[in-house]
Amino acid sequence: MREKEVEAALVKAAKKRNGVALKFVSPGLSGVPDRLVLLPDGKIGFIELKSPGKKMRLLQEKRKSQLERLGFLVFCLDSKEEVEVMLDAIQAA
Numbered sequence: 727m728r729e730k731e732v733e734a735a736l737v738k739a740a741k742k743r744n745g746v747a748l749k750f751v752s753p754g755l756s757g758v759p760d761r762l763v764l765l766p767d768g769k770i771g772f773i774e775l776k777s778p779g780k781k782m783r784l785l786q787e788k789r790k791s792q793l794e795r796l797g798f799l800v801f802c803l804d805s806k807e808e809v810e811v812m813l814d815a816i817q818a819a
Contacts, residue, residue: 729777735806736761736773739813747773757785759793759800763816771799771816778804 740747745765750772752758759772772793774782782790782802790800799819801812 729775729780732777732803732806732809733760733775735809736763736775736803739809740765743813743817745769745813755789757783757789759786759789763813765813765817767817769816769819771801771812771819773812774800774802776802776804780804 737747740763743765745763748762748764750759750762759774761773761775763771763773765771772790774786774790776782790802793800799816801815803809803812
């Protein structure tokens with residue numbers, strides 16, 4: 727399975743929950759997560775997508791910590807099986 731397959735599963739699952747998984751790009755700031763998930767009732771989460779078994783780079787870990795210090799949920803997603811669990815966590819926050 728490739729990262730694109732995990733990403734497609736995330737986009738589809740967010741849409742099923744009446745939300746969106748927007749591609750997140752920040753010019754001039756490297757290491758930001760790949761997707762910004764917006765769910766009903768103002769629920770927000772940042773998602774870094776990886777191929778199965780791959781880990782975040784050091785700069786990505788730094789950005790994850792930075793966003794978490796600001797109070798945001800940040801996840802690293804590397805399998806389609808984790809998508810629903812991660813979306814449940816965002817909705818429960």
